[in-house]
Amino acid sequence: xxxxxNVPVDLSAKTCLTKEQRLGSVNAYHGxxxxxxxxxxxxxxxxxxxxxxxxxxxxxxxxxxxxxxxxDAVIVVHGPVGCAASxxxxxxxxxxxxxxxxxxxxxxxxxxxxLTETDVVHGGETKLKEALLLAEERYSxxxxxxxxxxxxxxxxxxxxxxxxxxxxxxTATVVPIxxxxxxxxxxxxxxxxxxxxxxxxxxxxxxxxxKDLVAIPSPYxxxxxxxxxxxxLLGKLGLRAQYIPDFASVEELEYLSEAAVVAPxxxxxxxxxxxxxHEKFGVPYFRHPSPLGVANxxxxxxxxxxxxxxxxxxxxxIAEEIxxxxxxxxxxxxxxxxxxxxxxxxxxxxxxxxLPVLAHELGIRTTAIQALEIDSAMVExxxxxxxxxxxxxxxxxxxxxxxxxxxxxxxxSDLHTACPMMGLFRRKGALVRMHSFRSDFxxxxxxxxxxxxxxxxxxxxxxxxxxxxxxxxxxxxxxxxKKWWTRQPNMLHxxxxxxxAASGGAR
Amino acid sequence: xxxxxSGAVTAVRGAGxxxxxxxxxxxxxxxxNAATNVDRVIPIxxxxxxxxxxxxxxxxxxxxxxxxxxxxxxxxxxNLGEREVVFGGEDRLREQLAATLELMDGxxxxxxTGCIPAMIGDDVESVVxxxxxxxxxxxxxxxxGFSGSTYFGYEQFLKAVATQLLKKPRKKVAHSVNLLGVxxxxxxxxxxxxTEITRLLSRIGVTANQIFGxxxxxxxxxxxxxxxxxxxxxxxxxxxxxxxxxxxxGTPFVVAPLPTGLGDTAAFLRSIGAALxxxxxxxxxxIADEExxxxxxxxxxxxxxxxxxxxxxxAIVADTTEAVALTRYLANEIGLTPTLVVVTDxxxxxxxxxxAELVTGLGSGLDPRIVFASDAYDIDQALKGEHFSLLLAxxxxxxLASDLGIGYVGVAYPLNNQLVITRSYAGxxxxxxxxxxxxxxxxxxx
Numbered sequence: 001x002x003x004x005x006n007v008p009v010d011l012s013a014k015t016c017l018t019k020e021q022r023l024g025s026v027n028a029y030h031g032x033x034x035x036x037x038x039x040x041x042x043x044x045x046x047x048x049x050x051x052x053x054x055x056x057x058x059x060x061x062x063x064x065x066x067x068x069x070x071x072d073a074v075i076v077v078h079g080p081v082g083c084a085a086s087x088x089x090x091x092x093x094x095x096x097x098x099x100x101x102x103x104x105x106x107x108x109x110x111x112x113x114x115l116t117e118t119d120v121v122h123g124g125e126t127k128l129k130e131a132l133l134l135a136e137e138r139y140s141x142x143x144x145x146x147x148x149x150x151x152x153x154x155x156x157x158x159x160x161x162x163x164x165x166x167x168x169x170x171t172a173t174v175v176p177i178x179x180x181x182x183x184x185x186x187x188x189x190x191x192x193x194x195x196x197x198x199x200x201x202x203x204x205x206x207x208x209x210x211k212d213l214v215a216i217p218s219p220y221x222x223x224x225x226x227x228x229x230x231x232x233l234l235g236k237l238g239l240r241a242q243y244i245p246d247f248a249s250v251e252e253l254e255y256l257s258e259a260a261v262v263a264p265x266x267x268x269x270x271x272x273x274x275x276x277x278h279e280k281f282g283v284p285y286f287r288h289p290s291p292l293g294v295a296n297x298x299x300x301x302x303x304x305x306x307x308x309x310x311x312x313x314x315x316x317x318i319a320e321e322i323x324x325x326x327x328x329x330x331x332x333x334x335x336x337x338x339x340x341x342x343x344x345x346x347x348x349x350x351x352x353x354x355l356p357v358l359a360h361e362l363g364i365r366t367t368a369i370q371a372l373e374i375d376s377a378m379v380e381x382x383x384x385x386x387x388x389x390x391x392x393x394x395x396x397x398x399x400x401x402x403x404x405x406x407x408x409x410x411x412x413s414d415l416h417t418a419c420p421m422m423g424l425f426r427r428k429g430a431l432v433r434m435h436s437f438r439s440d441f442x443x444x445x446x447x448x449x450x451x452x453x454x455x456x457x458x459x460x461x462x463x464x465x466x467x468x469x470x471x472x473x474x475x476x477x478x479x480x481x482k483k484w485w486t487r488q489p490n491m492l493h494x495x496x497x498x499x500x501a502a503s504g505g506a507r
Numbered sequence: 508x509x510x511x512x513s514g515a516v517t518a519v520r521g522a523g524x525x526x527x528x529x530x531x532x533x534x535x536x537x538x539x540n541a542a543t544n545v546d547r548v549i550p551i552x553x554x555x556x557x558x559x560x561x562x563x564x565x566x567x568x569x570x571x572x573x574x575x576x577x578x579x580x581x582x583x584x585x586n587l588g589e590r591e592v593v594f595g596g597e598d599r600l601r602e603q604l605a606a607t608l609e610l611m612d613g614x615x616x617x618x619x620t621g622c623i624p625a626m627i628g629d630d631v632e633s634v635v636x637x638x639x640x641x642x643x644x645x646x647x648x649x650x651x652g653f654s655g656s657t658y659f660g661y662e663q664f665l666k667a668v669a670t671q672l673l674k675k676p677r678k679k680v681a682h683s684v685n686l687l688g689v690x691x692x693x694x695x696x697x698x699x700x701x702t703e704i705t706r707l708l709s710r711i712g713v714t715a716n717q718i719f720g721x722x723x724x725x726x727x728x729x730x731x732x733x734x735x736x737x738x739x740x741x742x743x744x745x746x747x748x749x750x751x752x753x754x755x756x757g758t759p760f761v762v763a764p765l766p767t768g769l770g771d772t773a774a775f776l777r778s779i780g781a782a783l784x785x786x787x788x789x790x791x792x793x794i795a796d797e798e799x800x801x802x803x804x805x806x807x808x809x810x811x812x813x814x815x816x817x818x819x820x821x822a823i824v825a826d827t828t829e830a831v832a833l834t835r836y837l838a839n840e841i842g843l844t845p846t847l848v849v850v851t852d853x854x855x856x857x858x859x860x861x862x863a864e865l866v867t868g869l870g871s872g873l874d875p876r877i878v879f880a881s882d883a884y885d886i887d888q889a890l891k892g893e894h895f896s897l898l899l900a901x902x903x904x905x906x907l908a909s910d911l912g913i914g915y916v917g918v919a920y921p922l923n924n925q926l927v928i929t930r931s932y933a934g935x936x937x938x939x940x941x942x943x944x945x946x947x948x949x950x951x952x953x
Binding site for chain 2 (some may be wrong): 061079087114137183185494
């Protein structure tokens with residue numbers, strides 16, 4: 001285990017440490033996998049900053065889209081109206097999931113304090129109180145999540161004080177999540193801020209441990225059909241899943257303390273939930289792997305079984321699943337044979353760590369991974385894959401499509417999984433989706449578990465066999481970067497060491 | 508709710524209050540959504556790291572319209588952090604601008620300022636002045652998010668173009684107009700609507716400069732001062748820009764709301780024709796020709812539609828432009844009964860009575876209830892008080908319709924169940940498309 005084993009979280013603090021502070025996270029790096037592992041172990045990761053940057057995302061967006069499906073809660077975004085803009089779609093998108101696939105009833109409501117120039121001058125506490133009272137009056141929610149913004153951070157609004165002053169008037173538990181993006185260059189710090197605030201304010205001591213309850217922090221990329229697949233597998237072991245926090249009720253979150261284990265799907269998203277629930281309530285957890293690919297799904301189930309007393313059952317379940325899967329998988333693998341198909345993996349921590357292994361199981365070679373941010377916890381697991389997937393290149397960038405475009409042009413991989421809003425569908429090979437999203441209930445939206453391997457494997461195959469859309473656009477649509485960009489060799493051309501920054505890596 | 512003299516009702520919660528799920532965003536977003544839709548304009552967001560992506564994401568919430576050349580995650584940005592908040596963001600902007608000029612291929616560079624530089628007091632203009640050259644001009648749009656809404660941001664962009672890029676009047680080109688007031692994404696069908704208006708105006712000999720969404724890039728901005736008339740297609744958005752253009756370039760303007768259907772489109776063409784002194788006979792000939800085709804199509808659609816039109820009292824929840832155009836069309840030409848019009852874009856107080864007037868006395872004297880509301884709960888309350896079996900709204904209201912078991916067509920932002928690229932509900936062509944979309948919901952064997 002790595003040096004980060006004993007990094008505690010401090011739930012008495014208003015919010016979490018930043019990812020930089022706690023895990024030595026960085027969002028700019030390029031090097032071979034083995035070098036990365038060595039750099040992290042030595043605590044020698046360079047902290048780079050870019051002179052040229054593109055818009056990325058912020059803590060607030062990272063937090064908002066993840067918590068807004070909590071069933072009997074209201075969200076208040078405390079800031080100017082635009083900060084809440086990206087929340088406009090989700091209520092409707094989630095309602096698309098059919099009820100007969102198990103979607104619970106919910107009404108998702110959010111408010112913005114809609115700060116104006118006058119509020120910025122005079123302070124926003126009055127409007128925050130107004131919004132909290134409106135939420136209470138309209139919906140009597142069990143919890144109200146308050147998300148702060150850069151603007152309220154700079155204004156110095158006393159959010160906790162404003163909430164405290166209403167304690168007699170609100171029946172809801174108010175959970176302030178600090179999402180001032182100016183705090184951290186790693187927007188994923190928001191994941192920790194959600195977990196910190198929820199465990200601090202909402203989660204209660206256990207009444208009794210629920211021995212069959214597996215809590216699963218699930219980021220936005222865990223689809224409804226992924227849940228169905230994980231539920232199916234856990235069901236075979238006589239276990240139930242509680243996903244955190246999507247579609248959970250407030251009460252279900254309140255009793256996360258009763259889970260038998262907190263099982264991972266994405267370290268960047270889930271690590272703080274695990275550590276905080278463990279430290280405050282003693283809930284056990286395991287950090288790796290994600291249930292992605294055949295070997296890692298098997299290992300994930302074994303780990304779950306270990307903490308739930310199902311060790312006697314688990315090997316039989318895995319054997320049964322693999323017996324069912326093997327002929328179908330062989331049929332799929334035969335279609336990849338002799339093609340030397342190459343895949344460039346761009347995505348978040350979990351997919352970057354485990355998709356190359358899944359691809360290897362199918363006979364697909366990963367050329368490189370491009371992660372949004374890396375930290376010591378991710379690299380500890382990624383390092384284990386080097387033997388399987390080879391000493392591939394690792395690129396880290398908080399979006400920054402100009403760098404991804406550079407790497408893509410150099411590697412010319414058959415398939416690339418980049419985010420569609422980066423414009424990389426204008427390439428010669430296929431742009432294939434990295435994963436689908438929380439609201440996807442189609443079978444093809446399933447990537448986790450055993451069945452997910454087949455679903456995603458066939459997506460990769462079809463993408464490889466017919467990149468006609470990309471070819472149609474490649475070369476016909478002008479890119480916004482000048483020609484010199486891809487003609488010079490250095491993808492990190494604009495990055496240089498941050499003056500005065502401590503190194504990243506082990507903490 | 509307080510009653511106005513026009514009979515319209517203004518919801519309790521106004522544009523400056525805490526609001527539930529408003530459909531519009533901030534000034535910064537309005538300006539960015541405008542800037543990214545002029546080809547080869549390179550916006551640089553001088554703001555927090557997520558502001559650009561958050562606002563660019565509105566293209567997705569508007570029917571997944573795509574990020575194009577410079578939207579999505581591609582927009583250059585200073586991505587301000589703690590250091591800049593403490594020490595100021597000017598050095599970071601200078602560095603970012605210099606690198607952007609070096610790397611990004613564009614014809615005009617536009618710095619959009621968010622909340623942070625406004626709060627820390629960055630002198631953005633002096634940095635821009637240092638780096639701007641005639642070959643690579645840079646302008647600044649002041650759009651602190653807290654300074655106003657999407658609509659204000661749209662105007663801020665146009666005003667910055669006028670005062671910093673164009674500056675001087677140019678020789679007027681006869682029979683040419685600029686189209687103002689259709690805000691990208693906020694008006695869902697902006698691209699298709701501008702195309703249809705451009706087509707119609709060209710038929711009466713008028714060259715329209717749509718400014719946004721065409722392929723001529725900053726040439727469209729450069730043509731602004733040479734238009735002989737500015738046409739404001741919203742009853743209120745774009746008026747401020749038109750006033751600035753009038754003062755600066757001496758260009759008069761008319762407010763001629765975006766039309767849908769035969770009557771309003773003919774009236775629109777007549778009003779533009781009259782303002783430009785175009786031969787009435789020529790205009791009438793075009794109207795007659797377009798109407799002949801439109802009437803034939805309407806006649807074909809009437810077989811299904813006539814079975815349903817009296818069974819479909821309807822409510823609409825939309826920005827002023829769509830609310831007015833679509834309500835008038837369905838009431839005046841298709842035989843539907845409007846029961847409720849909810850206007851969601853928070854027009855200024857003085858604009859509300861004239862807007863209400865446009866949706867009053869429709870058909871043979873129908874007066875729907877009119878509510879001005881931006882707050883989702885207020886909107887929901889207004890809808891709960893009315894009877895309707897067709898709801899024209901944003902996808903936020905879509906599930907209210909399905910819960911009620913009635914028909915729904917998405918006509919307003921946000922829209923999360925259609926791909927929108929060229930769709931238009933404007934003019935003659937758009938009217939029949941709109942009717943197709945409405946009647947497809949009710950399609951059934953006769």
